Amino acid sequence: MLTARVLFVYGSGGAGHYASALALRDALLRHETRARFGDVQLRIELVDGSQLAGATNADRVYNAAVMSGLPGLTSILYWLARTMQPLSQRVLARQMKSSIDNLQVTGGVVHLVVSFVPFLNPALLYALPHIPYLTVITDFEHSEEHPWLQDQRQICFCPTREVARQARQLGWPDTHVQETSGMLVRGEFYEAAAALASDRATESRTGKGNNKLIVVLFGGLPPTGLVFRIVQAVIDRKCNCTLAVVCAKNRRLKQLLESSFGVKPSAGPTTLELHGYLDTEQLAGLMARAEAIIAKPGPGVTAEADVLCVPVLFPLFGFRVMAQEQPVLRRALEQSKGISCRSIDHLVDIIESPDQLDTMRRSIVRANNVVAGTAQDPTGPNRSLYEIVDFLVRHVPRTVTANPYVDSTVSW
Template sequence: MLLKCCEDFNYFSPDSSLQRLMVRKPMRVYLIYGSGGGGHKASANALMDVLLQRNPDWDIRTINISPAVGAEGGDKLYNLCMEKNWSLIIPLLHKAATFFSPFVQPLIKKRMRDMWSSMPEADVIISLVPFLNPSIIETQPGAIHFTLITDFTHTEGHPWIQDHRQHILCGTEECYEQGLQLGLPVEKVTRTSGMVISPRFYQSLDRAELKEISMQLDFRVNSITSLVFFGGVPPTYATRRLVVALLRKGHNVIVICGNNEGLLQDLCKLKLKYPELCLYLKNFTRDVSTYMQLSDVVVGKPGPGAISEALVSRRPVIMLAEGGKVMDQERSVMQWVEANNLGVSATRAQEAAEVSKERIMDMQRAVDALPENRAVFEVAEIVETAAKNRLREKIRTEKLAHEVEIDLDLRDNNALLT
């Protein structure tokens, strides 16, 4: 009888806590972005690339939350406004989103729960979107939550800091101070060395490679090379005016047309009509870093992502805001760049084209003196630390549960023996 009881009792039975612990699922991380503009998705992809490189066994997913919460139509309208340069409409869209947000929160939460129900439970969720953070936290209470702010500051038009449960990751000192002023505890506010951008921007080409590529483009050797870059959805007519103004001033011009096929076709016609122009056109590309390194200056909008990419590439910037129209979340970018002599602003294409080579060289010295932005690697380390702490806590909890299970089994077997 004693022998039979000992044979039946198995400390490592298939359903035991310890064995479940030994065969753990991979750490699961979700990166949440929206489809309005391209900056949120670019930062999400950048962080995913670094996390996967360092943790190839993790399950890391980028999730476009816009369709799930019914915001896809609004994002398409926002992108259309960007393409058409209808900058006066964009603040109205932000105000409408802010006004209606409290009324639609119950529906948004329901849709989020439906989305989560079709997916495995997350260990860590990193939000790269404004407006939705309280709902994301409430519908996934079991996960560790971070909000990676992709703007220089929290603004009324782009509200990021919304809930005391958020752990915000800030790329600027002003944003860090805002987090504290809005009541978040200091341990929930983390300052990084800049904005999160793709690790590709940290890979420098040597002079010989740059010279060879420049020769292939058939650019003039002693002319200024300007990269025209407005992000994923550049405005058609504003970009064309800028390109023409730069070409008239004798610049070599590289244009990233992004997802704006109409702009690409329009500029292709210009190139065909005047083949002698030093003009190189590119549609959407993940190799923006190479074109930045080929250029002397980056000309475009004062977007936080595009400006940060230029500065990590060690290139000064010319920020074009036609008619002085600047989006709420871009105003602080422009002010910071100008205050540190890293670039200049222009309200007309002609004004942007007239920035002299001497002025560009002066700004270049300020850019070269900037401290290094390592934010994407810093955020990866923060996420890894949180994930490892969560794993340790789970192991501790499951070990305790396993010890209780063994104790109960021993008591049951002792009862049988007696």
Template structure:
């Protein structure tokens, strides 16, 4: 039995989601592999400078910034973090080397940015010739030293042509660059769902035949959701909202304490987002790669914002939405009402839905085949049929 390690952390929810999704799909297939997850923050806590100074881990600092919208100037903070990583390069490599020696494996996968040079260098010192794979969970890299490193031993899995081009520009040859049809998304988003959207809405206390937007800002929510709800509630729009607050219980409490004129359904943390999306017509949120990819699979156009407050690694995502014509990109949610009115136009919404339906992301099922190739398994055994999600385009 071959062993695969997947390195993730909890700065945002997307990295853990990607790791768990890949582990889940592999476990459902008839492969002689054992997959173990490695929490990078737990592994490297002793070198966490921010934790030593503030008592708060790096990943917690990041999530606090997201929850409160404190993201202006995030490029400067990002480069400061990367400079700190370079200062601690040698002790970090040594620490990781010791871990790999104690936890032997045949292949190492990283679904996190920033640390791939240290992970790759430590891995290849201990196991020269054994593959190290970085799966980019953003639609594009944000060079330098974000996802793709100029090291020959790094294999790169890219979910867009843009990211694949960046890997090649960094000097990686075609044998080290694999392009998939999209981002990693949990396999349950692909589950066929023939439930009636109107019935789902009624169970939530919403109107069965009213256009419905899901407001989603990742697993930790964002206080901007309150402002979004206030702006839309002040207008007499034929609209209702499903508000996903994630682990931000303070936000959920504030939203529930208000009396809203428009129908709303407020939810805290849930693992049923894929089912709730069946009740929605479009998605309102930040330009996060995970939310956009989930919306595409569940056939939902998106309405997002992109400006100086947008995380630098997520700005290309807005360009991708415009390029594929699968939604609306606003410079500010101050223009939200006009954006929603445009989305509510039947012809506009139908056009977006058609473009979304043409997007066929199967990355979560493609990546195990890539790993099998790198492990030298050129003749994989029979796999279970890949599920096809419901079209979800007629409401």
């Protein structure tokens, strides 16, 4: 039995890259229990690319800026990264090569790299220039702020037609442009969606007049000030709903909400649920029961909501939409899968309009069903996770017989 050592490289800036890496790893391991990759056994290792490149401090600053709700600071960080890129890439490449060399000395030869990060791909290719290199793009488009298409040796999984078009326009060969049917979504969300099939056949998810569930979800690092304002406004308006706030890694936010409102506010019909860290199954189940999700236009949460046919409310009054989020927002609005809320009163008005949310959900269900036969249409059912697994099943066995130290690029 041959063993393929596969590095899944994620970044510590935000939580989406790591979630995508976990999703693909778990799907591959589940597949491996059913059928081997030929005579190859996978040895998948998740590694923090920022740590390998010595760039963890930059990610810490970025995460702090996101959690503090300081859009100006994140813009400055992106500007600095873009301006300093020619110099920083050389520094990152040298540090990356040293780290990768140590990994191979201590753990054996690497046969395949799957990258889930922007910025660091040239450094990784400098360190491992002669092995197959895959990049799972977790944005809707390539941009200067979030550069994904950095070296034509990358075999890129493109979640939208636009990023595939960008790759070809930049000279990527067709064999290195793998179009998928959407963003990579964790398997638990497909399972939650399947469990909702019978519920979707009923007239309404919650029933008119019932206490509806609204989920507040801003990823692993929710902004304290914005979330507090939303909770305060919903409680003050005495909305007939359960407001489930996912505080995730922001312990200060959870403590602030507990001390200010308690778990169940005594005044009015609003029930407040506070959640810390949720595993994927718990999060998928919570989102599946929601009438709507309040979130930033992140590609991950938007894709997850789409799989579950849940509309997303974007509180644009509380933050500046980052460059990589703009195409996500644009597409969600164009496809009527999200609502742009320009004020906090507008947001609460929508929460108090169950008929509007239910009509929107029905529209999403119909839209997803209508295009069910178009596997490569990004507006259709998103099967990206399984498409990437199928690709790897076909190609991983070849990587084991390739010598990563041969002075020529291995081609698939």
